[in-house]
Amino acid sequence: MSAVAPRLSPSTASRAAERADTRRSDRTWVVALVVLLAAELLYFSTTVSGFFGHGSGLLALTEQYLDVGAIALGEAVVILAGEIDLSAGTMSSLSGIFMAVLWQQQHVEIWLAVVLALALSALIGAFNGLVITIFKVDSLLVTLATQFILGAVATALSGSSPPYGFPSSFVAVAGTGTVGPIPNQLLVFAALSILVVLVVGRTRIGRALVLIGYNRDAARWSGIRIERTVVGAFVFSALMAGISGILVSGLYNAARDDIGNSLLLPAIIVVVLGGVDIFGGRGRISGVIVATFVLGFLTQGRLVAGDSSLSATMVTGIVLIVFLVLKLRLDQRAGLDIRALARRRLARMPGPQRDPGA
Numbered sequence: 001m002s003a004v005a006p007r008l009s010p011s012t013a014s015r016a017a018e019r020a021d022t023r024r025s026d027r028t029w030v031v032a033l034v035v036l037l038a039a040e041l042l043y044f045s046t047t048v049s050g051f052f053g054h055g056s057g058l059l060a061l062t063e064q065y066l067d068v069g070a071i072a073l074g075e076a077v078v079i080l081a082g083e084i085d086l087s088a089g090t091m092s093s094l095s096g097i098f099m100a101v102l103w104q105q106q107h108v109e110i111w112l113a114v115v116l117a118l119a120l121s122a123l124i125g126a127f128n129g130l131v132i133t134i135f136k137v138d139s140l141l142v143t144l145a146t147q148f149i150l151g152a153v154a155t156a157l158s159g160s161s162p163p164y165g166f167p168s169s170f171v172a173v174a175g176t177g178t179v180g181p182i183p184n185q186l187l188v189f190a191a192l193s194i195l196v197v198l199v200v201g202r203t204r205i206g207r208a209l210v211l212i213g214y215n216r217d218a219a220r221w222s223g224i225r226i227e228r229t230v231v232g233a234f235v236f237s238a239l240m241a242g243i244s245g246i247l248v249s250g251l252y253n254a255a256r257d258d259i260g261n262s263l264l265l266p267a268i269i270v271v272v273l274g275g276v277d278i279f280g281g282r283g284r285i286s287g288v289i290v291a292t293f294v295l296g297f298l299t300q301g302r303l304v305a306g307d308s309s310l311s312a313t314m315v316t317g318i319v320l321i322v323f324l325v326l327k328l329r330l331d332q333r334a335g336l337d338i339r340a341l342a343r344r345r346l347a348r349m350p351g352p353q354r355d356p357g358a
Contacts, residue, residue, distance in 0.1 A: 025331050026284050029275045032326075033290040040294065044301035051304050059181055061304075065296030066189045067092070067248040069289070071267035072274075073196045074240025076288045078233045079271055080200065082213035082280030083139040085234060087128065088241040089264030090150035093257050095121050095245030097154045100163030100255035110170045118242045124150070125238025129231030139234075154257040164254035175250030185247055189292075192240070197285045209233060213280025269320055270295050275327065 045052040052058050071088045078085045099117035102108040108116070128146055132139045171177070177184045200206035208229050211219040219226055244263065249255045274291035276283030298319060302312035 022282060026275055026282070026287070028330060029327060030284055030287045030290060032330075033274070033287060033294055036323075037290060037294050037297070040297055040301070044297065044304070048301060048305045051301060059183055059186065061300045062186050062189075062293070062296065063176070063183050063251055064300055065266075065292070066185045067244040067251070068263050068266045068270060068296070069189050069292035070192060070240050070244040070247065071263055072270040072288055072292055073192055073285070074237035075267050076271045076274070076276050076283065076285060077196065077200065077209060078139075078237045079276050079278060080213050080280055080283055081209045081230055081233045082216065083132065083230060083233065084143065084268075085125075085128065085237045085241075086140060086143040086264065087124070087146040087150055088237060088244075088267065089260040089262075090147050090154060091121055091124060091238055091241035092245035092248065092260030092263055094124075094150045094154040094157075094260075095242035096249035096255035096259065097157045097163070097245075097257055099246060100166070100249065101157050103166070104163045110167050114170075114174075114246055117246065118239060121238040121242030121245075122235050125235040126231060128238070129234035132234070133227040133230050151257070151261075158255070158257040162254060162256045166250065166253055171250055171253050173250070174246055175253060185251065188243070188247065192243070193285070193289045197289075200285050205229065205232070210281055213277075214282065266295065269316075273320060273323060 041052075041058070045058075050057060051061075071092060075085055075088055095117045098120055099110075099113045102113035102116060103110050124146070128139070128143055131137060131142050166175075173184055174188075175185075179187060200209065208219065208224045211222065211224060212226055212229060216226060241260070245255075245260060248259055248263075252259075270291045271283075271288055272278055273295060274283065274285075274288035276288060295316060299312050299316055302315055303309065307315070
């Protein structure tokens with residue numbers, strides 16, 4: 001007797017088709033970002049003198065925005081789980097300041113100070129995650145409060161004269177050093193990117209994060225330990241922010257309490273531009289990686305061309321709006337019901353419980 005294939009219920013078949021459409025749309029979006037990056041590099045290389053610089057200038061420009069990329073990698077993991085971390089920018093500042101104070105004032109060896117700064121970042125991330133999961137408080141509110149606390153602590157630690165003048169060995173590795181023409185910071189970012197791509201795309205942890213963001217009830221029924229996974233996501237986000245603080249301190253050979261204030265919003269923009277659903281449950285880390293270079297080269301290209309930072313920011317905002325509209329159109333052409341997806345995401349957001357009998 002021939003085997004009979006099991007029939008899927010209409011709702012199950014519909015969701016399977018929707019997931020297939022979503023994956024196809026996400027792949028197309030990543031390809032579109034790669035094309036945009038290539039066009040962007042070609043444009044600036046042919047119109048802006050000194051942008052390409054025989055390749056060395058192009059690579060050197062990456063040092064100016066990979067701190068944003070590191071935060072974006074951690075933020076993407078949290079957002080995939082349907083949460084958000086608004087404390088990442090000030091976490092970056094605190095990490096650099098804490099490392100510098102340990103080295104300068106407590107005479108701790110610089111690399112041990114780096115390890116202790118990252119450990120502090122992880123502890124703060126765990127605190128955020130535990131408050132969110134134990135007390136069921138919205139992550140936006142918790143991390144917003146943490147943002148103010150960390151900013152105040154960083155300002156108090158830095159004092160009137162922020163630490164500067166790190167050892168040359170530290171600056172060479174974490175700052176302006178290179179391996180041939182390749183900046184060390186680019187190598188660090190590449191290693192972090194590979195790690196996140198493998199964890200999110202190839203492990204049970206990554207699948208759990210996406211399912212939690214897509215449908216938390218289904219994740220719980222699947223046996224996923226939601227609270228532990230969410231706490232882990234916040235620990236990872238804090239670690240990435242801590243690494244960002246170390247990188248930016250090494251680049252400028254100084255630690256400042258306000259240096260991370262300008263990193264959070266660009267990092268979130270990179271995540272959204274990379275195709276990660278701001279409500280969670282959908283997105284590719286590869287898109288976030290490509291979007292880091294798209295946004296970074298766009299900003300640096302305008303600055304090298306002589307534009308002011310305000311002008312470069314305005315152009316960046318316009319490009320973001322245009323491409324988000326294109327992303328929406330791409331999803332619609334792929335057959336995705338955008339309104340239904342939005343309603344499903346909004347239904348998972350915390351809010352007052354209604355009486356079913358009302």
